Amino acid sequence: MNKMDDISKCPVMHGGQTSVGSNVMSWWPNALNLDILHQHDSKSNPLKGFDYRKEVKKLDFHAVKADVKALMTESKDWWPADYGHYGGLMIRLAWHSAGSYRLADGRGGGGSGNIRFAPLNSWPDNGNLDKARRLLWPVKKKYGNKLSWADLILLAGTMAYEDMGLKTFGFAFGREDIWHPEKDTYWGAEREWLAPSDERYTDVGKPDTMQNPLAAVQMGLIYVNPEGVNGKPDPLKTAAQVRETFARMAMDDEETAALTCGGHTVGKAHGNGDAATLGAEPEAADIENQGFGWMNPNLGGKASNAVTSGIEGAWTKQPTKWDMGYFDMLFGHEWELTKSPAGANQWRPVNIKEEDMPVDPSDPSKRTMPMMTDADMAMKIDPTYRAICEKFMADPAYFSDTFARAWFKLTHRDMGPNTRYIGPDAPKEVLIWQDPVPAGSTSWDVAAVKAKIAGSGLSIADMAATAWDSARTFRKSDYRGGANGARIRLAPQKDWEGNEPARLQKVLDVLEPIAKQAGASVADVIVLAGNVAIENAAKAAGFDITVPFTPGRGDATADMTDADSFEVLEPLADGFRNWLKQDYVVTPEELMLDRAQLMDLTASEMTCLVGGMRALGANHGGSKHGVFTDREGALTTDFFVNLTDMAYKWVPKGSNLYEIQDRKTGKTKWTATRADLVFGSNSMLRAYAEVYAQDDNAEKFVNDFAAAWAKVMNADRYDLNA
Numbered sequence: 256m257n258k259m260d261d262i263s264k265c266p267v268m269h270g271g272q273t274s275v276g277s278n279v280m281s282w283w284p285n286a287l288n289l290d291i292l293h294q295h296d297s298k299s300n301p302l303k304g305f306d307y308r309k310e311v312k313k314l315d316f317h318a319v320k321a322d323v324k325a326l327m328t329e330s331k332d333w334w335p336a337d338y339g340h341y342g343g344l345m346i347r348l349a350w351h352s353a354g355s356y357r358l359a360d361g362r363g364g365g366g367s368g369n370i371r372f373a374p375l376n377s378w379p380d381n382g383n384l385d386k387a388r389r390l391l392w393p394v395k396k397k398y399g400n401k402l403s404w405a406d407l408i409l410l411a412g413t414m415a416y417e418d419m420g421l422k423t424f425g426f427a428f429g430r431e432d433i434w435h436p437e438k439d440t441y442w443g444a445e446r447e448w449l450a451p452s453d454e455r456y457t458d459v460g461k462p463d464t465m466q467n468p469l470a471a472v473q474m475g476l477i478y479v480n481p482e483g484v485n486g487k488p489d490p491l492k493t494a495a496q497v498r499e500t501f502a503r504m505a506m507d508d509e510e511t512a513a514l515t516c517g518g519h520t521v522g523k524a525h526g527n528g529d530a531a532t533l534g535a536e537p538e539a540a541d542i543e544n545q546g547f548g549w550m551n552p553n554l555g556g557k558a559s560n561a562v563t564s565g566i567e568g569a570w571t572k573q574p575t576k577w578d579m580g581y582f583d584m585l586f587g588h589e590w591e592l593t594k595s596p597a598g599a600n601q602w603r604p605v606n607i608k609e610e611d612m613p614v615d616p617s618d619p620s621k622r623t624m625p626m627m628t629d630a631d632m633a634m635k636i637d638p639t640y641r642a643i644c645e646k647f648m649a650d651p652a653y654f655s656d657t658f659a660r661a662w663f664k665l666t667h668r669d670m671g672p673n674t675r676y677i678g679p680d681a682p683k684e685v686l687i688w689q690d691p692v693p694a695g696s697t698s699w700d701v702a703a704v705k706a707k708i709a710g711s712g713l714s715i716a717d718m719a720a721t722a723w724d725s726a727r728t729f730r731k732s733d734y735r736g737g738a739n740g741a742r743i744r745l746a747p748q749k750d751w752e753g754n755e756p757a758r759l760q761k762v763l764d765v766l767e768p769i770a771k772q773a774g775a776s777v778a779d780v781i782v783l784a785g786n787v788a789i790e791n792a793a794k795a796a797g798f799d800i801t802v803p804f805t806p807g808r809g810d811a812t813a814d815m816t817d818a819d820s821f822e823v824l825e826p827l828a829d830g831f832r833n834w835l836k837q838d839y840v841v842t843p844e845e846l847m848l849d850r851a852q853l854m855d856l857t858a859s860e861m862t863c864l865v866g867g868m869r870a871l872g873a874n875h876g877g878s879k880h881g882v883f884t885d886r887e888g889a890l891t892t893d894f895f896v897n898l899t900d901m902a903y904k905w906v907p908k909g910s911n912l913y914e915i916q917d918r919k920t921g922k923t924k925w926t927a928t929r930a931d932l933v934f935g936s937n938s939m940l941r942a943y944a945e946v947y948a949q950d951d952n953a954e955k956f957v958n959d960f961a962a963a964w965a966k967v968m969n970a971d972r973y974d975l976n977a
Contacts, residue, residue, distance in 0.1 A: 286937075287844055294438070311677055313401060314398065314678075316678050316679055319394070319398060323414040327418050328341075337575075338574055338619075342416070343575075345414070347387070348370075348388065350665070351384060354504065355375060357503055359503065360468040360730070360853065367433040368430070371388065372437075374438075376538065377539065377548060378475040389547070391407055403430055403431055419521050426681070427681040428677040429678075449473050449475050452472045460492075462496050478500050479493060479500055480629075481628035488592055493632070504665075504668075509657060513658040515634055516582065516654070519581055521574055521575060523569035526595040532552055533550065533562060549562075566626065569625055572612065579651050579654070586644070589604070590627060590632060590635075660686075670734065671689075671735060673691070692739050693815075694807070695806065695809035696806070697806045704783060705783060708780070713765055713766075716871055718762070719792075721785065723868070724743060725738040726785075726970065726971075728824045742811050744777060745811065745813055747822055753832075753834060753875065767780075778808035778810055786804050789802050789871075789960070796891045803961075805969070827839070830843060830865065832874055833868075833875060855970060870887070870891050882894075891953070897925070
């Protein structure tokens with residue numbers, strides 16, 4: 256029987272359950288894909304109803320740390336430890352888990368344990384980190400549900416540093432695991448690993464032209480290519496890429512230098528063999544490999560035979576000790592280009608004495624040649640980085656503290672404010688990058704303030720738009736932004752075009768005195784004004800509702816705000832308010848989808864909110880696009896009713912402008928954008944729109960809108976959502 260006969264008699268569709276044939280929408284590659292809004296559906300979670308952030312507080316933190324430190328020196332034959340210590344491997348696991356974070360959209364990072372899944376588990380830069388995760392399994396197994404993989408992976412790197420002599424800055428628990436890949440995160444358009452970085456730059460010689468929101472220079476890398484730009488050694492060019500890449504991951508020059516030097520103070524790179532003999536990555540490996548990838552037929556139980564990056568050697572004489580050895584090696588020698596046994600470009604010291612070399616990772620009786628990558632040489636050659644390194648060399652204590660703080664930032668950046676930190680080792684010091692917000696008062700008279708707001712003369716549209724603009728910056732990806740703090744009053748947010756500065760100031764001039772007189776925060780009063788707008792609009796539609804409100808937001812100050820880091824939160828489009836800053840290659844509906852996902856909204860919540868915002872007349876600049884109603888200001892279902900009414904036809908009048916014309920008379924009734932009409936053209940979004948267009952769902956719409964609105968307003972209330 257031939258293979259085709261086998262396939263024809265198979266009881267399931269060939270390829271139907273694999274990536275080859277699983278995507279039915281591949282027939283229509285330009286169709287709007289809503290999967291990103293539902294990528295963490297509860298059906299994938301085996302721990303339904305389990306509250307990790309509550310249960311982790313019951314963990315024996317001291318015992319977990321002790322167990323993680325103990326495993327560092329328990330070398331296994333199936334994956335032997337370098338120098339008898341897994342510290343370097345665990346640091347790399349934690350680093351590469353956290354290092355996928357990018358500031359532009361807050362996605363990536365170690366906060367969800369996503370390195371367990373494709374594509375990250377099979378990125379070339381993550382080679383052999385599958386072994387590190389398997390080494391940690393006994394600890395995960397022992398502590399079970401009370402210890403997430405996300406917490407354990409980052410804890411392992413921190414404990415490795417502690418075990419090798421670094422005084423760490425602290426560690427916080429509280430990261431919840433995801434249960435399937437974040438396959439809809441955009442990591443780049445390339446279709447091959449390590450494709451030339453030219454593909455994601457307008458000009459590879461100008462690192463700041465890298466495509467947003469990307470941060471790594473090539474597909475499958477965490478940061479930069481260690482061999483040089485596109486694999487060609489040139490430390491000055493590499494330094495430029497290092498600077499841009501780390502900046503896109505929220506690090507300044509000093510933090511970047513500290514992380515590079517401190518990261519390479521311990522451990523080694525692996526390239527002592529033929530990379531061509533390695534097996535496939537985990538996601539492509541055969542089933543008998545037990546989830547492992549990059550199988551090495553020549554390992555032979557020796558750490559010195561490992562092949563990962565292809566670069567071979569340690570950076571320091573004592574790779575299991577936190578010391579100043581990296582600087583001694585880098586600045587104490589001249590360096591020349593060479594090739595590793597695996598054929599990778601690397602640098603070696605000229606005329607180094609044998610006693611200054613590190614020992615072999617498997618045989619301490621032998622000495623081996625140390626090395627530096629092109630990124631290491633950048634620390635010596637680039638004037639700015641060199642000056643920072645000289646400062647570190649003059650003050651080792653300062654270097655250790657700077658690194659410890661940068662490591663803490665690297666591993667905690669996507670956790671959000673320190674109010675989300677759990678555990679006895681969470682530092683008490685408040686850091687500017689945590690976007691601190693002081694606690695707000697809860698003792699003021701909410702009803703009295705609502706009455707003053709209602710009598711203030713502010714329109715429903717102005718109140719709703721201001722509250723929305725204040726809250727819409729929230730990103731579930733890294734828990735930044737949101738209404739708490741009322742940073743919409745401060746630079747840079749008060750001047751963002753999307754916030755309509757003149758209109759915003761007019762509203763703030765009314766609300767700030769009300770807040771001051773009541774002893775309430777401006778943040779609370781802005782949100783409360785939005786709620787008043789929703790309640791009044793619902794009443795105008797014939798429904799009495801109360802939008803949930805809990806006081807307690809605080810007002811941040813300029814001193815609490817790293818203005819530069821907030822620039823990335825500026826909306827360049829807001830489909831909910833029907834606004835585009837300019838025309839983009841990406842369609843308005845795709846931009847709206849991205850914003851909805853960052854705000855942690857479902858497709859149905861997005862649909863409901865857009866329809867309601869149109870009814871409120873809350874469009875940017877008072878635009879009438881998509882306001883399909885003669886009852887503007889009333890929370891009606893008119894947007895959906897008229898959108899789905901076949902009495903009208905849609906006539907294009909530009910790339911993002913349409914006229915809604917009466918089919919009989921040809922007269923234009925309304926105008927619209929793609930962010931409006933997608934709810935009538937996309938099959939899934941139309942299904943949601945039809946629910947609200949039905950005659951029996953007017954009340955449901957009002958209640959659903961109020962619930963979705965409250966979700967947005969409270970998204971950053973970690974005191975309520977802990």
